[in-house]
Amino acid sequence: MKAISFKSESTLQKSSLDVHAVNNKVEHKSNSESGLHSVDTGSSDEDTTPGLDEFAGLSPYERKRLKNIKENANFFASLQLSESAARLREMIKKKQPTESKRKKPKKKENEIGCRRSMRLLKVDPLRISLPEASTQLTLVEDENTLLPPGPLEMIPENQDDNNELFKGFLKTWAETSKASNKNSEKGLSSIKSYKANLNDMVISEDTVRKVTKGAISSVALHPSETRTLVAAGAKSGQIGLWDLTQQKKEDGAYSFHPHSQTVSCLYFSPTNPAHLLSLSYDGTLRCGDFSSAVFEEVYRNERSSFSSFDFLTEDASTLLVGHWDGHLSLVDRRTPGTSYEKLFNSSMGKIRTVHVHPVLKQYFITAGLRDIHIYDTRRLNTRGSQPLISLHEHTKSIASAYFSPVTGNRVVTTCADSKLRVFDSSCISSQIPLLTTIRHNTITGRWLTRFQAMWDPKQEDCFLVGSMAHPRQVDIFHETGRNVHSFFGDCLLSVCSLSVMHPTRYILAGGNSSGKLHVFINEGSC
Template sequence: MSESGSGSGLASEEKANSRQRLQVKVNDCKENQNITYVSLIPVQTAVLGKAPKVYLAPFSLSNCKLDQLKGAKALLENNSVLCKRYKKTEIKKTCRVLIPKMNVTSCKEESTLQKSSFDVHIEHNKPQHKSTSDMVILSGDMESSQDGDSDEETTPGSDDFPGLSPYERKRLRNISENANFFASLQLSESAARLREMIKKRQPPELKRKKPKKRENEIGCRRSMRLLKVDPSGVSLPATSTQPTLIADETVRKSPLLPPGPLEMTPENQDYNNELFKGFLQTWAGLSKTSSKNTEKRLSGIKSYKTNLNSMVITEDTVHKVTKGSISSMAVHPSETRTLVAAGAKSGQVGLWDLTQQPKEDGIYVFQPHSQPVSCLYFSRANPAHLLSLSYDGTLRCGDFSKGIFEEVYRNESSSCSSFDFLAEDASTLIVGHWDGNVALIDRRTPGTSYEKLTSSSLIKLRTVHVHPVHRQYFITAGLRDVHVYDARHLKPKGSQPLISLTEHTKSIASAYFSPLTGNRVVTTCADCNLRIFDSSCLSSQMPLLTTIRHNTITGRWLTRFQAVWDPKQEDCVIVGSMAYPRRVEIFHETGKRVHSFLGGECLVSVCSINAMHPTRYILAGGNSSGKIHVFMNKESC
């Protein structure tokens, strides 16, 4: 009994020590920051990979031997060392200690452990640090399985786990059978096939059907005025106020003025005014300007630049003359008075006598046309005559000595674009039409003028200009080509040109011979280029001499640029500019810029149409609001 008593006392002491160590171990695990949770409930886990497993065999404190207690003590010490190692690492881990259920065998402190299985499961939170050593199961027998594919690990039997209860063994067996059953169903493969079938059987896109229009459907209410119906239901007659497109410009058709001469009645002045009567008497007394004086005034390029630098603009030489945009301009060749004429888009013709002060008293506006005035010239034979051509198909001569506008030419079926004098005495004229036809007019016939209408090879005809020396030749600017014709060989249909210039890539605005010899031709094209050709020999092709880069894109609301020659200088052309500050530029035939007319606050708009005095240094430019800007030398001012 003493031995048994001493043995039972030793067992009770060992039991108490074991419980104390276990309690310390659990407290250490709870204090660790990296441990997620600690569970004291026994949880049975099955490891399906190649991992070392250690099982604790059940033992009883009443029947245990000293050697078994020493083995358990060694296992607990090893387990505590393992936990300390994991506490030192910075990687977060999960520690789960599973303590088996303990059955109390007596009312006293004696108890017997029916099942004892310590399972310490440490998992790393980072997946890259996982290894087979992260899962450790402690058992009384240190067994490690090298073959993880054996059936004993996945489906344990009753002999494999003698320490488990029948319920635990049945539970593991059911889990294994269920896993095998679901694997045999091949659910993942079936799901993949279903996904492919769903992708292939996508429903077609539904197209919205348009509702059919009903024949008797009542629409929205519209104005009877827009329907051209009077209140009684009777349709109104068609009006002639619809816009028509003529030469890239929108012009509203207006009723033509009656044929025959029109009385010269100013719209801004009283007809019986003494100033207007004096204005007519001034025009009647104007003398002719001979070409000999023009030849004497020709100068070199240096003196020409000096005279251009002396030209200035002031507030007294800027004024609004016409109501609409200016489309044509002319400067009277008088040596004593400064007279400027402007043709407007509204069909008006404005005259401005700059020698009259105040300047409002020297401005007279007339209405000889119903549509834009495209071309304007003073007669070379009689400076008191001003000829104007309009889109309405009429050519009129304003005779200021008589105070009337005579009708020189009329063609209501076709719009006119440009004209020029065939004869030096202005007895014969050539008129170009927008549809490409050309009319030769002889004013010497009694009564009505004689007309000879021919057809050119152009689809559209914008400008016509006669050679200054060989007056039987004239040049035309069309849609894309420039042609030179001989007036003596024109045919009623299909007249062929002598020379054709095909270097242009876009529409052409104008083409003019040089003023004295006609040895040069300048063209203005919408491709932002001014081209100068050699026309000294009209029997052969006209070679291209110079291409001057210049912005000619004026847009819809500005009149198109037309580069013209300075009548005093054979080799210089004048053209408007889109550059800032606003200006009018002069270029030499070599392409060099000779001079730029800057007006400061007096010139703040684009002068599209410009004209130079034939003998004096006077330049007049018109803009798209009806305003005239005049540059003059200081002596003329």
């Protein structure tokens, strides 16, 4: 019908054009004849054409024009074109198809639709309504809020009804600490002897244990010569303690919650190993005292987030605390009642780790975004401190930087460009040269704790670092870049991002991102 309509309209348009052409031709002819009569006879239309009295007073041209218009109008009226067009429009309208209205099927009231997640419907498997989203958000915020200031009692989260068993656990840690306060000063072992001792270190099912709920973010080995005691800090704010020499494995580990955010640093006090100091992103630094069974508050800054700390003095009375925003705090624990704090502004936008030189205590090194700076504590300024040395060899984010443990003559850094670097810091001047660059995959991704290369306290020239290689392993490198040893075994099935070595014994403890500790131990060191 659309085609018929279009054809009809085309016919009408063609007819109109033909009529218009005829009219123009007639008009042109009339005008020509009028012109000839006026030239030849000199008479007007009024004299020669009867019935045109209504055109009196007009010029001959105008009278002729009006006459043609009237004749044309009469001619079109005789054709009845408007009536025909109206009839065609009516026919087209009547014959146009109407829109089909498809009836939608009625939805059955009891019809079973697609399966939907009960979690999204806020319904648990027992068809009990779950709390609204706003309530859940409130709970999450409460978990991240700061814990109350002051000391917190050591109450384990996995404590059973046997309270006497837990008291015995704490007593073991406290007494072992008192009995093991002896630091044997031995010279460096030869690489051959050192490697032979590493080969005797093994892992078993009894030396693997889950101690925290979340990913492990820091690990510390107790310096005891008689017992194997390991502490681990987690991203959830937990601290797990594990005594591997406990007769019953199920009774050898307890977890606590002294922080509300990631525990990024754990150190046993060098003067009193019964004290475990822990630093957290929540802006608190606490000291777990096993003798009194409390977590004392050493330092608190609710306006900032802490990233790392180290001891500035050998008696552990003064601490250096690094902030994520680039600030530094000198904390004196000898102040009665509360610690004395002095805040400094560094030249770094962010600080990940701080480490004090083991011999020259006035120097310390900081790792930031892409720069590593060495500062002198005597030149720190509250407005802005300038570093003595800046290292710019790193092209991506830096995870850590540490002095070698005995002399401080070397610095090892871990960078996200998949390189480990060793610098010569034997002479702290305007620059310290780069000695070694080691290719090592440090891309742990989003869900794994970042690698940090740590020196072996027993061996000045060797350091250990986690590995992404298969089978899962922990690598030890010499400062020259040579691989000294790789720890692996059937019980090591995951990536140990953070690993530390015992200061005097051949024991390695590594933590993964599921809260498990993996311990390699020399059977002769048990």
